[in-house]
Amino acid sequence: MSAPASPVTPARHRVVLWGTGVVGSMVAAELVDHPVFELVGVGVSNPDKVGRDVADVCGLPGGSTGILCTDDVDALIALAPDALVHYGPTAAKADDNIRLISAFLRAGIDVCSTAMTPWVWPGMKQNPAPWIDPITAACEEGGASCFTTGIDPGFANDLFPLTLMGLCGRVDSVRASELLDYTDYEGDYEDEMGIGRPPEFTALLEIPDLLIMAWGATVPMMAAAAGIELDDITTTWEKWVTPTDRPSAKGVVKAGEVAAIRFTINGIYQGREVISLEHVNRIGLDAAPEWPAGSQDDVYRVDIEGSPSISQETSFRFTDGSGRAPAVAGCLATGMRALNAVPSVRDLPAGWVTALDLPLIPGVGTIR
Template structure:
């Protein structure tokens, strides 16, 4: 039986997933929610560049709730818009409709102490009121640094340390990396994520998750931050990073126990493949790596690509994988008891219906 789906949010990720739902045998799109008034009344097919399908977008939550879908796949804005995300997600949960989302990445591990109660309590109450479940995922934070490393840790007799890396070129990225990361800004500019508490809350949720899964309690979580300044212009999709400005950042989020880093998230984010030449690289461009020092030691490298001739880049492929992780999790989330859902609660999600 196909799962009846409402998709909320037709931004970059939402539009990618819409195109996949239409041809997926396991899901039926019954509604589309949008926050942009200009999209209200438009056909879902047209919103993702396809022929009309007869499902019109709306911003009316009650209309979507009345459809009684099996789940909402929610591709709303980031945690910078927490109040709006909580309003929308909470409304569906209170009505008894499960939600699988990619928006509030600190919810990848709701037990993280950096999550403010005002972000957690309303969703806990909504789940209880409606008897519904809420699952949040992503790529990083998300499956690249929770599902992947935790699965590999299960192949070890002992793990001395585990590192999950994101190594990406942001040249084609059009989001806000200037304010959040400081890329394109003078080196003296302090980016939002450069502030340790904000970095841990925004991108570090999987560190305490992995510690919990391994049965340990970390002594502390610390961070490091480095900048690389270009001496020549670097062209990007957003313009040019001028000489003397930051063209790469390198940060870590470190879960420490007994004076040692045992769990580490590491990011190397560049604009331009030649930037920061001495910093870590994968065996190919734009990869996610897991490195486990243990018995045995393990290295896994994952690359997301399109091979359909569309010319779409690796970042777009990763965004699609992010959205589809939430969609493909719907049947499993439907089968779980009400409440918060994390990667630790889910069974294997093999992608039923994907081979066809």
């Protein structure tokens, strides 16, 4: 019997990180001593961060990395990184994202991003041509690839349900749910979801076309993966008004204001709902007690009715004593999905990349 092969030292990938908000800062901390990825540059859009060491901006241990944050895109491209990991703003700033990402792609630099969630499935008909065509052209010009992930839409609503669907002989329906307490969450939700607003306020995502475009891309993706074409995509939206004041990380949600929302995005096939995404987001675990909740607090859940029927819950937690909320742990998982995809994205042909194009990504270098 021959001796077992020696472990292969993984190739190093030089990356530029753009965006030092909640997600980008946590990913930067993971990059400091990562054996597979070398952080070579950091881009920011906030002028107050320009010229400061990334350790200072992101609160990294050690005091200094020697890498200064910059808003100079050309200077970052000149570093000739293997990839850009992009944790920029949402599609609300689509023009800025497209301009930045296109520049890297045209230079032949692959991009893995969490920002433009409609790009999770570029073929979704709700994607406007000005959001798609410039990236298609930039990929062709530079021979580079562009992959977008995210926690919703993203791996919780594509990788998880699609993997479980592959265990079935028949799927009558599949539902992927986010069931989170937002009490300690500091992300944007007032105008987007209407939490902390009067019930008569119309949140941006309450508008069906905006909701489908912003967070519904995985619905047609799952349909395509299953070999069907949906007849329609519909939405539902519910609000729960709190009878008492509720404290949160962003202030007090007052009595009479919306303290929980529940919405669904539903893929219709042959007259029935076959694919559904569901969000239940609360300020306080006791809010909207009649709405779905997990067997644990703060979970992502997949329910499949079929042969066999399957239920799965996934929770994200920090166990380092930092006290950071589960929603923040989910944000880190979001960022790491994009980073860990870099080696596989680099191996793919130029153009758009979706979750359906990627192999299993086990996270090379994570055990060390």
